[in-house]
Amino acid sequence: MNNSGGSGGDDMGFPDGGNSAANCPSSGMIANSISEEVPMMAMSSMSTLERPPISVDPFFTSGWDTLASLSHNENYGSSSLVSHGNFVGSSYPVLMDNQGFGRNGSTQLAQCLSDPRLQYIGSGSISEMVGGSFGLPELNHLANHGSLPNSASNINSSGCERNSEKGAQSCECQNSGEEPDGSSAGDRRRKRSPDPSSQYCSNKNNEGDNSDVLRLQNEKKQKIEQPESADFSKHNTKQSKDDSSNDGEAPKENYIHMRARRGQATNSHSLAERVRREKISERMRMLQELVPGCNKITGKAVMLDEIINYVQSLQQQVEFLSMKLSTLIPGMSIDLEKALSKEAHSRGGGATNLALNPGMGLPHLYAQGVLKGTLPIMPSTDQYRPLSFTGWRASSSL
Amino acid sequence: MHSASSIKQKFLKKWIMGLQLCNSSKKNMTIMERRKAIKLSADLALASVRNCTTRWSRALVASASQNDDNQALLQHIIGSDAAKHKKASIDVVANSTTSVAKKIASKKILKRSWGIRRVRKLSNGALKDPPYSIAKRLVKKRTQLLKNLVPGGESMDAISLIEETLDYMVWLRAQVDVMRSLARASERLDGK
Numbered sequence: 001m002n003n004s005g006g007s008g009g010d011d012m013g014f015p016d017g018g019n020s021a022a023n024c025p026s027s028g029m030i031a032n033s034i035s036e037e038v039p040m041m042a043m044s045s046m047s048t049l050e051r052p053p054i055s056v057d058p059f060f061t062s063g064w065d066t067l068a069s070l071s072h073n074e075n076y077g078s079s080s081l082v083s084h085g086n087f088v089g090s091s092y093p094v095l096m097d098n099q100g101f102g103r104n105g106s107t108q109l110a111q112c113l114s115d116p117r118l119q120y121i122g123s124g125s126i127s128e129m130v131g132g133s134f135g136l137p138e139l140n141h142l143a144n145h146g147s148l149p150n151s152a153s154n155i156n157s158s159g160c161e162r163n164s165e166k167g168a169q170s171c172e173c174q175n176s177g178e179e180p181d182g183s184s185a186g187d188r189r190r191k192r193s194p195d196p197s198s199q200y201c202s203n204k205n206n207e208g209d210n211s212d213v214l215r216l217q218n219e220k221k222q223k224i225e226q227p228e229s230a231d232f233s234k235h236n237t238k239q240s241k242d243d244s245s246n247d248g249e250a251p252k253e254n255y256i257h258m259r260a261r262r263g264q265a266t267n268s269h270s271l272a273e274r275v276r277r278e279k280i281s282e283r284m285r286m287l288q289e290l291v292p293g294c295n296k297i298t299g300k301a302v303m304l305d306e307i308i309n310y311v312q313s314l315q316q317q318v319e320f321l322s323m324k325l326s327t328l329i330p331g332m333s334i335d336l337e338k339a340l341s342k343e344a345h346s347r348g349g350g351a352t353n354l355a356l357n358p359g360m361g362l363p364h365l366y367a368q369g370v371l372k373g374t375l376p377i378m379p380s381t382d383q384y385r386p387l388s389f390t391g392w393r394a395s396s397s398l
Numbered sequence: 399m400h401s402a403s404s405i406k407q408k409f410l411k412k413w414i415m416g417l418q419l420c421n422s423s424k425k426n427m428t429i430m431e432r433r434k435a436i437k438l439s440a441d442l443a444l445a446s447v448r449n450c451t452t453r454w455s456r457a458l459v460a461s462a463s464q465n466d467d468n469q470a471l472l473q474h475i476i477g478s479d480a481a482k483h484k485k486a487s488i489d490v491v492a493n494s495t496t497s498v499a500k501k502i503a504s505k506k507i508l509k510r511s512w513g514i515r516r517v518r519k520l521s522n523g524a525l526k527d528p529p530y531s532i533a534k535r536l537v538k539k540r541t542q543l544l545k546n547l548v549p550g551g552e553s554m555d556a557i558s559l560i561e562e563t564l565d566y567m568v569w570l571r572a573q574v575d576v577m578r579s580l581a582r583a584s585e586r587l588d589g590k
Contacts, residue, residue, distance in 0.1 A: 276557065283560040290567055301533055304540035307563060311547050314570035321577040325584070 410576055502552075 284303055288294045291310045297303050545552050545559060548566050 279557050280560065283557065283564070287560060287564055287567075290564060299533070301536040301540060304537060304544060307567075308540060308543050308547060311544070311563065311567060311570065314567065314574060315547070317574045318570065318577065321574065321581055324581050325577065 410580075 280300075284300060287307055288297065288303060291303075291306050294303060294306050297306060541556060541559065544563060548559070548563050550562075
């Protein structure tokens with residue numbers, strides 16, 4: 001069955017998921033690198049994933065008040081995902097978004113970025129303001145004109161404080177809102193107002209929508225409580241199918257507690273399918289957070305449409321940028337470092353992705369103007385050294 | 399935070415290395431070739447940074463390794479983990495080609511049977527499709543599109559497809575950011 005194969009990929013950082021609820025209010029760490037693994041990052045990583053891409057300059061924002069309100073709203077909608085823990089493949093922290101974010105005056109942004117919560121809020125809200133990354137080429141163009149770093153920075157710094165507070169609060173609110181429901185785990189029949197996401201579950205069992213959503217949320221809580229592998233969940237699903245037919249009352253600490261609800265079929269097939277559908281809808285929600293401007297869309301088809309458009313646009317951007325680079329850099333190796341160093345200087349040296357990590361080789365290079373900094377990184381291939389070295393010499397002569 | 403910038407840095411470094419390699423190997427490349435080289439080295443740098451843990455990165459590497467011209471570049475960028483990655487990528491390629499073909503064939507058979515059934519139903523009772531079946535069809539069409547977009551996505555089921563898409567989107571965004579910053583830097587350089 002395909003699910004087993006698919007759920008193999010579910011072994012995300014669920015070991016981190018256990019901490020995420022507790023860490024939500026305090027963590028704020030948005031960095032989301034699974035390989036490097038700080039468990040706290042689990043929550044923030046999801047938060048970052050929730051953020052739409054940052055493709056707008058700060059001065060586009062009409063004001064941090066609106067941004068704060070937007071982010072606030074977003075927080076409520078997305079914090080449910082926060083509890084999910086790391087996402088396996090995505091080892092890109094939010095910071096990545098924010099770095100592309102401030103083309104000009106991004107130094108201040110970099111300061112803001114140091115507080116992960118700010119990233120969480122600022123990036124998402126601004127992108128919402130822009131209404132998506134589809135206007136990227138124009139924004140880029142405008143960004144290149146290099147306007148108003150100061151005003152942007154002022155706005156950023158002032159807005160950041162407020163946003164961080166709100167972000168923390170909303171985060172806490174949402175998690176605390178979820179927790180009481182999870183605490184009364186025995187009573188799974190509590191009805192909630194149907195989420196928009198319930199529409200994802202086009203049920204064959206018609207009564208099942210609310211309960212599906214509820215179980216999905218409970219499922220998430222269980223995932224918080226017990227991070228376990230997806231294989232185990234599959235196993236539990238099978239177990240609980242029997243349990244559901246036999247024993248409907250005792251809540252078990254299973255990864256996915258599939259209990260047949262009132263009026264629903266206890267057919268093992270339908271239960272398994274429900275699990276599958278819920279998984280899909282979970283991930284669709286995650287995607288919804290990631291794709292800009294998709295918070296109000298409900299329904300798989302439209303959501304998928306948006307996702308497809310977004311991925312296509314990103315791919316086209318890559319093509320466009322690679323074409324642009326190919327025209328810009330005829331030598332292709334010659335002035336790269338020089339260009340990067342200039343970029344670092346223009347940004348105050350604090351905001352580029354290169355300069356942010358002071359220990360790495362490239363900034364080190366700038367000081368010396370020598371290739372040697374990069375050599376340790378390469379697997380040492382002597383044949384390439386003289387070539388690149390001459391390249392650097394050429395660049396220094398420019 | 400550190401990981402974010404460090405990942406971008408890693409990607410950038412590998413990418414630059416790949417570009418240098420390309421440049422050193424060929425002189426007087428046309429623009430199209432250069433573009434391809436840039437994109438390719440970017441993709442490979444991506445995949446190597448991810449250590450081929452995700453499916454789409456493996457698929458990228460696999461498709462790149464099939465082209466013999468890229469072998470040097472591939473080896474250079476993938477570097478020390480070459481053996482692992484190559485195995486993984488080769489496995490992916492092998493599995494994908496065979497299994498995808500089988501899956502596609504079986505799905506086609508199924509679709510044909512379903513279509514026949516639907517035609518029968520319609521002809522019999524002029525039943526209107528309930529809205530959710532229409533939605534299902536739409537969703538299926540779009541998942542198919544998405545599978546074509548995401549590298550290595552053909553052989554995945556819906557759940558893992560969505561995960562891979564998430565991952566891939568995040569990566570694409572990072573790639574766009576890095577490339578854009580590089581382009582701006584070089585623009586500034588040329589401007590001055």
